[in-house]
Amino acid sequence: MPTKKNVIRTSAASVLAIGAVTAAGVGSAQAAAEFPEFEIDINRQAIERTLDVTKERRDYRQAWEQAKKLDVEPKDATLSPTVALDTAEEKTKQLEQKVEKAKEPAYGTPESVGVSTGTLDAIASCESGGDPTAVDASGTYRGKYQFDLGTWASVGGSGDPAAAPEEEQDYRAALLYSQSGSSPWPVCGQ
DSSP states (O other): OOHHHHHHOOOHHHHHHHHHHHHTOOHHHHHHHHOHHHHHHHHHHOOOHHHHHHHHHHHHHHHHHHHHHOOOSSSSOOOTOOHHHHHHHHHHHHHHHHHHHHHHHHSOOOGTHHHHHHHHHHHHHHHHHHOOOOOOOTTBBBBBTTBHHHHHHHHOSSSSSGGGGHHHHHHHHHHHHHHTTTTSSSSTTE
């Protein structure tokens, strides 16, 4: 069996002869019989390409599984069997970027505005028992931090605070605390 050295030693005349044989219409089987080192090199390249595409197909499928969990999946769970390597790499990269973007939090963290989570946890525990869907008996104070609608709107909230995601309630409470301290929670902010 020819070694890599044999493949490298293939003379220019051999390569030209293979080109002439192919141009003359002689099949690859005859060319392979006359120049076996050429066939070995071609087969090795084909196997490497197949392995690379197989890896990309696996990577794409893994990204798709993550995307599905985040509700950002594309319609296709797998790449086409005939996809070229560069196309497979690009599609995988695009899907991985969508997954990373979907993982980013929709709101800042309390720490991002200089408020500790512990401070907010204490307020929420006192105000609503930590329940993000809590509504007081009068219906005026709503959510984990018992916002009234005016205060909620003043920190960028819209709609019903008790219907907002908990992460948004935490962020907006942190904004309010960073602007006004504990005064919006006269009983629980102490």
